[in-house]
Amino acid sequence: MIHDPTQRIPWAKPAIDDAELNAVIDCMKSGWLSSGPRVAKFEQLMAQRAGRAFGIAVSNGTAALDLAIRVLNISAGDEVIVPAFSYIATASTVVMQGAIPIFCDIDRKNLCMDPASAAANISPRTKALICTDYGGNPCDFAGLMALADRHGLPLILDGAQSIGTLFRGKPALSYGLISTVSFHAAKTMTTVEGGMVFTDDEALARRMRIIRSQGEDPKRKYHHIELGHNFRMTELQAAIGLAQLGKLDSFLADRQKLAAQYRAGFAGMRIPSAIPDGLNSYFLFSVLIRNRDQIASRLMESGIETRICYPIPLYDQPILRKYKQRECQVAEETCASVLNLPMFFGISAEQQRRIIDELRNAMGELARSAA
Ligand SMILES: Cc1ncc(COP(=O)(O)O)c(C=O)c1O
Numbered sequence: 001m002i003h004d005p006t007q008r009i010p011w012a013k014p015a016i017d018d019a020e021l022n023a024v025i026d027c028m029k030s031g032w033l034s035s036g037p038r039v040a041k042f043e044q045l046m047a048q049r050a051g052r053a054f055g056i057a058v059s060n061g062t063a064a065l066d067l068a069i070r071v072l073n074i075s076a077g078d079e080v081i082v083p084a085f086s087y088i089a090t091a092s093t094v095v096m097q098g099a100i101p102i103f104c105d106i107d108r109k110n111l112c113m114d115p116a117s118a119a120a121n122i123s124p125r126t127k128a129l130i131c132t133d134y135g136g137n138p139c140d141f142a143g144l145m146a147l148a149d150r151h152g153l154p155l156i157l158d159g160a161q162s163i164g165t166l167f168r169g170k171p172a173l174s175y176g177l178i179s180t181v182s183f184h185a186a187k188t189m190t191t192v193e194g195g196m197v198f199t200d201d202e203a204l205a206r207r208m209r210i211i212r213s214q215g216e217d218p219k220r221k222y223h224h225i226e227l228g229h230n231f232r233m234t235e236l237q238a239a240i241g242l243a244q245l246g247k248l249d250s251f252l253a254d255r256q257k258l259a260a261q262y263r264a265g266f267a268g269m270r271i272p273s274a275i276p277d278g279l280n281s282y283f284l285f286s287v288l289i290r291n292r293d294q295i296a297s298r299l300m301e302s303g304i305e306t307r308i309c310y311p312i313p314l315y316d317q318p319i320l321r322k323y324k325q326r327e328c329q330v331a332e333e334t335c336a337s338v339l340n341l342p343m344f345f346g347i348s349a350e351q352q353r354r355i356i357d358e359l360r361n362a363m364g365e366l367a368r369s370a371a
Helices: 018-030 037-050 061-071 088-096 115-120 141-151 202-212 235-245 248-265 292-301 329-337 349-370
Strands: 054-058 079-083 100-104 126-132 155-158 178-182 195-199 285-288 338-341
Touching (some): 037 178, 037 235, 054 235, 061 126, 061 178, 088 100, 235 248, 329 338
Parallel strands (some): 079 100, 126 155, 155 178
Antiparallel strands (some): 178 195
C-alpha cells in the first residue's frame, strides 16, 4: 500500500471519544465541578481495580508520590532508595521532603529496580524503597517485598506507568505499603492531568486525604491540623477518568496485540522482557539499540515520533547531581540505547508496519555505513 510518508505518527495519543465528551458535558451541566461524587466513585472503582482498600484521587502523579512520601514521615537526612533509571518525580519528591535519594541500579531484563543493587544500598538511615514498573513492565515484587520485609522498610510503588500491570495474577498496584498512578494525557488511561494513591492502611489513607486538602480537619471546616496542599482532583477529571475506566480493558488488550506485533517485527533485537509471573501492560514499547539518536532522528524525518525515556540517569540530572554516589552500569547502558516507539490505542496495522520497516531500514543503513 502506498502511504504518505509525511503523515505523522505520534508516540502517544489519548483515546477520547463521545463517552468522555458526554461525561464532561454532563458534569458541566450538573453544576458540581470541584471534588465531589464523581471523584468518590472514581476512587472506589479504581481502588477495586488496583486490588486495594483505599484510593485517594489527586491532581497528578507527582502529587500522589509526594503524599505517599510525606505520610511516611520521611524528612531531612533520611535516605530513600530509588532506581537510577526513572522519571524525575521518583527522586524529586524525595528531595522535596529534604530527604536523600540513594540511586540503585536496574535489572537488565525488565529495566526495573534490581533488588540486589537496592539491598547493597541499604544503610541505617534508609527509610523507604521506591520502585517503578518501567513502561508498565512489573518489578520483581517478590524480591523487593522480601528485601523490604527483611529490613522492616516500607516499599512504595511509583506506579505512574503501572495501570494494567500484573504480578502473580494480581495488579502491580496492589503491592507495597503504598502505590501511586498517573493519569497524564500520554498514559494508558487519562484524566488529562491526574493521579491516585492506593493503600490498604486506613490510617495512612485518612491522613493522605487530610494533607490533600490543606491539612483541614475533616470534622471542622477551616481548622488545619496538618501542613497540607491543595492536591484535589476535580469532578471534570473524574468524569473523564470514569469514561476511560469503562474502556480500560479494551485499551489494555490493544496494547498486548500491538506489543506482540512489534515483538514479531523486531525478532532478534534487544527488547526488555517480563519477569516470570509478570505481565507487562506496555505503557511503553522499548527497544535497546545502537546508534539510537541517529535512528530516532531518521524516524522523525519519516514522520514517526519516538521518545527516549530516559536519556540520562537520574543522578546526572542537574538538580540531583549532588546526590550521585557512583555510576549504575545498567542504567547508564539503558539511557544510551533505549528508544520508545509509538504506542497508543488504535495504531493501525499499516502504521505499525511502517514503524517496523522504517526502524529496521534505519538500523540496516547505519550498520552498512559503519562497515
Ligand atoms: C515513573 C513516573 N513517576 C511519576 C510521574 C509523574 O506523574 P505526573 O506527570 O502525573 O505528575 C510520571 C509521569 O510521567 C512517571 O512516568
